[in-house]
Amino acid sequence: xxxxxxxxxxxxxxxxxxxxxxxxxxxxxxxxxxxxxxxxxxxxxxxxxxxxxxxxxxxxxxxxxxxxxxxxxxxxxxxxxxxxxxxxxxxxxxxxxxxxxxxxxxxxxxxxxxxxxxxxxxxxxxxxxxxxxxxxxxxxxxxxxxxxxxxxxxxxxxxxxxxxxxxxxxxxxxxxxxxxxxxxxxxxxxxxxxxxxxxxxxxxxxxxxxxxxxxxxxxxxxxxxxxxxxxxxxxxxxxxxxxxxxxxxxxxxxxxxxxxxxxxxxxxxxxxxxxxxxxxxxxxxxxxxxxxxxxxxxxxxxxxxxxxxxxxxxxxxxxxxxxxxxxxxxxxxxxxxxxxxxxxxxxxxxxxxxxxxxxxxxxxxxxxxxxxxxxxxxxxxxx
Amino acid sequence: xxxxxxxxxxxxxxxxxxxxxxxxxxxxxxxxxxxxxxxxxxxxxxxxxxxxxxxxxxxxxxxxxxxxxxxxxxxxxxxxxxxxxxxxxxxxxxxxxxxxxxxxxxxxxxxxxxxxxxxxxxxxxxxxxxxxxxxxxxxxxxxxxxxxxxxxxxxxxxxxxxxxxxxxxxxxxxxxxxxxxxxxxxxxxxxxxxxxxxxxxxxxxxxxxxxxxxxxxxxxxxxxxxxxxxxxxxxxxxxxxxxxxxxxxxxxxxxxxxxxxxxxxxxxxxxxxxxxxxxxxxxxxxxxxxxxxxxxxxxxxxxxxxxxxxxxxxxxxxxxxxxxxxxxxxxxxxxxxxxxxxxxxxxxxxxxxxxxxxxxxxxxxxxxxxxxxxxxxxxxxxxxxxxxxxx
Ligand SMILES: Cc1cc2nc3c(=O)[nH]c(=O)nc-3n(C[C@H](O)[C@H](O)[C@H](O)COP(=O)(O)OP(=O)(O)OC[C@H]3O[C@@H](n4cnc5c(N)ncnc54)[C@H](O)[C@@H]3O)c2cc1C
Numbered sequence: 001x002x003x004x005x006x007x008x009x010x011x012x013x014x015x016x017x018x019x020x021x022x023x024x025x026x027x028x029x030x031x032x033x034x035x036x037x038x039x040x041x042x043x044x045x046x047x048x049x050x051x052x053x054x055x056x057x058x059x060x061x062x063x064x065x066x067x068x069x070x071x072x073x074x075x076x077x078x079x080x081x082x083x084x085x086x087x088x089x090x091x092x093x094x095x096x097x098x099x100x101x102x103x104x105x106x107x108x109x110x111x112x113x114x115x116x117x118x119x120x121x122x123x124x125x126x127x128x129x130x131x132x133x134x135x136x137x138x139x140x141x142x143x144x145x146x147x148x149x150x151x152x153x154x155x156x157x158x159x160x161x162x163x164x165x166x167x168x169x170x171x172x173x174x175x176x177x178x179x180x181x182x183x184x185x186x187x188x189x190x191x192x193x194x195x196x197x198x199x200x201x202x203x204x205x206x207x208x209x210x211x212x213x214x215x216x217x218x219x220x221x222x223x224x225x226x227x228x229x230x231x232x233x234x235x236x237x238x239x240x241x242x243x244x245x246x247x248x249x250x251x252x253x254x255x256x257x258x259x260x261x262x263x264x265x266x267x268x269x270x271x272x273x274x275x276x277x278x279x280x281x282x283x284x285x286x287x288x289x290x291x292x293x294x295x296x297x298x299x300x301x302x303x304x305x306x307x308x309x310x311x312x313x314x315x316x317x318x319x320x321x322x323x324x325x326x327x328x329x330x331x332x333x334x335x336x337x338x339x340x341x342x343x344x345x346x347x348x349x350x351x352x353x354x355x356x357x358x359x360x361x362x363x364x365x366x367x368x369x370x371x372x373x374x375x376x377x378x379x380x381x382x383x
Numbered sequence: 384x385x386x387x388x389x390x391x392x393x394x395x396x397x398x399x400x401x402x403x404x405x406x407x408x409x410x411x412x413x414x415x416x417x418x419x420x421x422x423x424x425x426x427x428x429x430x431x432x433x434x435x436x437x438x439x440x441x442x443x444x445x446x447x448x449x450x451x452x453x454x455x456x457x458x459x460x461x462x463x464x465x466x467x468x469x470x471x472x473x474x475x476x477x478x479x480x481x482x483x484x485x486x487x488x489x490x491x492x493x494x495x496x497x498x499x500x501x502x503x504x505x506x507x508x509x510x511x512x513x514x515x516x517x518x519x520x521x522x523x524x525x526x527x528x529x530x531x532x533x534x535x536x537x538x539x540x541x542x543x544x545x546x547x548x549x550x551x552x553x554x555x556x557x558x559x560x561x562x563x564x565x566x567x568x569x570x571x572x573x574x575x576x577x578x579x580x581x582x583x584x585x586x587x588x589x590x591x592x593x594x595x596x597x598x599x600x601x602x603x604x605x606x607x608x609x610x611x612x613x614x615x616x617x618x619x620x621x622x623x624x625x626x627x628x629x630x631x632x633x634x635x636x637x638x639x640x641x642x643x644x645x646x647x648x649x650x651x652x653x654x655x656x657x658x659x660x661x662x663x664x665x666x667x668x669x670x671x672x673x674x675x676x677x678x679x680x681x682x683x684x685x686x687x688x689x690x691x692x693x694x695x696x697x698x699x700x701x702x703x704x705x706x707x708x709x710x711x712x713x714x715x716x717x718x719x720x721x722x723x724x725x726x727x728x729x730x731x732x733x734x735x736x737x738x739x740x741x742x743x744x745x746x747x748x749x750x751x752x753x754x755x756x757x758x759x760x761x762x763x764x765x766x767x768x769x770x771x772x773x774x
Contacts (some may be wrong), residue, residue, distance in 0.1 A: 003687045086579040260772045280768035295680030304388035318673045379672040383642035
């Protein structure tokens with residue numbers, strides 16, 4: 001048991017902090033969010049230069065062989081700076097999909113381009129009725145000569161308008177919610193029959209509805225077994241929950257830091273408001289909430305490699321639950337303790353709060369995970 | 384960063400568990416599970432068992448009986464004891480006055496007291512708080528006046544836990560009334576059998592007898608029983624209170640209680656519909672389990688950080704706050720599992736038929752103390768605000 005970062009991990013954290021300070025301040029971030037794309041290919045290229053776009057891929061596939069701890073470090077930094085680039089979706093989630101689902105040929109064809117920052121590949125797995133149930137897939141994949149035909153609508157596809165390709169989940173068999181009969185298909189955004197409508201999100205990003213009308217793909221477009229895509233999706237989701245938990249910790253930490261700074265400098269009634277005990281104790285409660293979330297993000301991180309599905313999923317559910325609770329509290333109190341200034345669009349805290357709020361909407365919210373965990377035999381078992 | 388326990392640490396955990404299985408009397412374990420009090424003879428016998436194994440005072444210096452374990456091993460040991468569950472040694476001796484004596488005491492005091500603390504020959508109690516001095520401990524009024532080679536002590540202590548069993552009491556007394564409150568206090572070791580010491584029980588809301596008032600009426604204390612320097616007692620007290628705070632996560636106890644809750648909620652002995660089938664109940668249970676896991680990880684982080692410079696981490700205030708809250712919340716849930724029969728006020732002993740609800744509501748009532756003593760949770764929040772956040 002050892003919580004210290006290795007020399008290399010420390011360097012990674014340092015170089016990210018330096019990069020964010022130099023080149024991704026809040027001003028630039030806000031300008032990027034205001035562009036139609038809500039992201040910046042130039043920033044993506046900077047991340048590629050830092051080695052981030054290839055980080056979690058095996059060296060044999062053309063990546064840098066980073067593990068869950070490296071991902072955690074990057075996500076914390078991304079959180080702190082509120083980076084809107086789709087690193088979580090196009091590198092962490094996609095990376096996990098390819099690692100666990102794709103054969104080595106497929107990986108050799110995709111990973112080098114992703115690592116170079118040239119290929120933006122995101123998962124198109126959401127559907128309106130599904131919410132967070134990965135097995136709920138109405139989009140159909142019908143076998144045709146030499147490949148498949150895809151029909152349906154995928155929603156909330158992260159940065160879908162900017163993506164080069166999608167990994168689409170589609171039903172090859174079974175009824176709408178059956179766990180067997182889900183396939184994963186590589187689809188070009190520009191393929192005939194694909195239409196994309198982009199929406200702005202509250203956290204400054206973009207999501208898209210992706211319509212598939214008689215889209216045809218070749219047999220090689222399938223990732224893994226066309227009937228058994230669900231376990232791959234589940235695994236990738238678990239790993240991404242660990243990552244997004246670390247992002248939330250970075251944001252909460254930043255929100256707490258900003259709040260404490262403000263408490264020290266804002267003067268009312270002739271003294272710094274941080275001298276009022278009621279605010280001191282609220283800040284202390286925020287600190288406790290951040291640290292408890294950090295503990296669970298660490299636990300999730302160390303559970304990424306856990307092979308037992310139930311054990312792994314319990315860790316992720318527990319982390320998501322703690323993060324959701326801490327994030328609500330820290331986000332709301334960060335606003336409250338700043339007073340009116342935090343309500344303004346120009347001030348960073350409000351945007352930290354909004355991203356925290358939206359993180360709960362991804363990969364299962366508090367109630368979703370509580371409900372799931374409550375139906376298991378829990379974390380400690382019976383006496 | 385490697386967040387797994389090493390093979391050695393896992394083997395160590397097994398060794399501790401095997402020892403506990405072989406050594407904790409079944410009756411003691413049953414009492415612990417039911418939340419009944421362990422009496423003086425039982426705790427003495429158990430302490431001697433630990434002592435014979437060399438494990439009564441693991442965190443002490445090796446020359447005084449310590450084991451030389453690193454903080455992770457000490458944490459594993461405590462976690463195993465608590466979740467077994469087996470009794471912990473008497474904290475007033477092993478965790479409070481013992482470390483003060485080996486850190487600040489004279490060689491003679493070390494030789495005289497430490498071995499008797501380690502094997503519980505001497506039962507110690509803590510004479511800090513007074514009716515007028517709680518959170519504001521430095522306002523204490525008990526006086527000690529030098530008279531030849533004695534100190535003469537007059538005053539009153541309150542809330543003295545388990546003072547009814549005590550041979551000795553460590554006392555904070557004012558020795559310089561003219562100095563600033565913190566600078567005129569000394570740390571004295573007082574024999575409870577001294578003439579002029581009177582102990583009066585205070586009954587707690589759960590009906591139990593665990594606290595007392597202790598009155599000092601011209602009690603003569605040999606000068607050699609002053610620890611360290613005169614008027615430096617506040618420093619020693621702060622050292623002691625920080626150590627006390629470190630032990631207050633009580634993760635293992637909460638874990639054992641959560642396990643018991645799950646068992647009773649699945650098969651309630653009264654044959655009622657299992658509370659575990661109630662989604663509202665299940666949800667409360669897993670929420671506490673998540674709290675427990677987060678606290679466990681935070682404790683590991685605090686302990687791992689401690690390995691560096693040996694200074695107590697102010698983050699240990701998190702352990703006090705969340706640890707006490709989890710103990711209280713889990714005791715509440717345990718009471719709720721018991722349903723309407725939780726209303727029965729059992730005595731501490733005897734068998735009156737509906738034994739499984741023993742220690743339910745009573746423990747819930749009793750544990751409200753956890754957020755009050757050891758530095759109240761409000762005081763801990765102020766520590767975080769000042770020492771960590773710099774407010
Ligand atoms: C069961 C039990 C066993 C105990 N055992 C011992 C023992 O063995 N030896 C011993 O010496 N003492 C013992 N204590 C005493 C314990 O340490 C005190 O109760 C504690 O320090 C609080 O003091 P108080 O009860 O006087 O409350 P007060 O200090 O009067 O506090 C009352 C309330 O005000 C709050 N408060 C006080 N000051 C502040 C502040 N500055 N800011 C914000 N809020 C504040 C407190 O948090 C609390 O909520 C025991 C207490 C209990 C209940």
